[in-house]
Amino acid sequence: MELIISKLSKSFHELPVLNDVSLHLVSGNIYCLMGPSGSGKTTLFRILLGLLDADSGEINGLKKKRISAVFQENRLCEAFTPAENVTMVMPPSAGNHKKAVEALGRLLPAESLNRPVSTLSGGMKRRVAIIRALSVPFDMVIMDEPFTGLDENTKQLVISYIKEACKNKLVLISTHQEEDVQLLNGIKIHL
Numbered sequence: 001m002e003l004i005i006s007k008l009s010k011s012f013h014e015l016p017v018l019n020d021v022s023l024h025l026v027s028g029n030i031y032c033l034m035g036p037s038g039s040g041k042t043t044l045f046r047i048l049l050g051l052l053d054a055d056s057g058e059i060n061g062l063k064k065k066r067i068s069a070v071f072q073e074n075r076l077c078e079a080f081t082p083a084e085n086v087t088m089v090m091p092p093s094a095g096n097h098k099k100a101v102e103a104l105g106r107l108l109p110a111e112s113l114n115r116p117v118s119t120l121s122g123g124m125k126r127r128v129a130i131i132r133a134l135s136v137p138f139d140m141v142i143m144d145e146p147f148t149g150l151d152e153n154t155k156q157l158v159i160s161y162i163k164e165a166c167k168n169k170l171v172l173i174s175t176h177q178e179e180d181v182q183l184l185n186g187i188k189i190h191l
């Protein structure tokens, strides 16, 4: 897919947040959106997800495209296990539980897979949220600071997983870490 954002602007109560933002994004790439706190990364994501209207500008290329997302908050169902959180978003199929457990087992300790998400650490919850987002059929995935709460080694594992699960997809990730751009083989976008 090709996503073309043209002259997108958004203000909140006279405070300009996005000012004539234009981007051309193509499937098969990982784009790393960088910018100081408050520069409008989450605002741009919310507009792309249809959760917020821009004041002006145009977005083309989203028609009939499926967008998945990791929000800044995990938005998991806390009373359910990681496997249940993941299977509940998959299109119905007999092998779903096995597939979910396999994916989760790559990034989380086996003992954590069958207890309620409410009992997991922050970093474990983050990994469940990432796997869930990549377990739905999608054309584009948006991830808002996905590596929050992950130690260096775990981040590398998660990045390998993302690269594998997102082949030929359009990936847009916000991060404050310059090193993430290299680890992801990403294309940097400054807001």
Ligand SMILES: Nc1ncnc2c1ncn2[C@@H]1O[C@H](COP(=O)(O)OP(=O)(O)OP(=O)(O)O)[C@@H](O)[C@H]1O
Pocket: 012, 013, 017, 035, 036, 037, 038, 039, 040, 041, 042, 043, 044
């Ligand atoms: N619903 C809202 N009402 C008023 N102001 C808002 C609203 N949403 C965001 N803002 C303001 O817009 C600016 C950009 O916020 P946004 O969350 O998009 O930044 P960000 O780049 O994602 O920041 P961070 O890196 O801290 O997550 C901030 O000044 C914020 O206070």
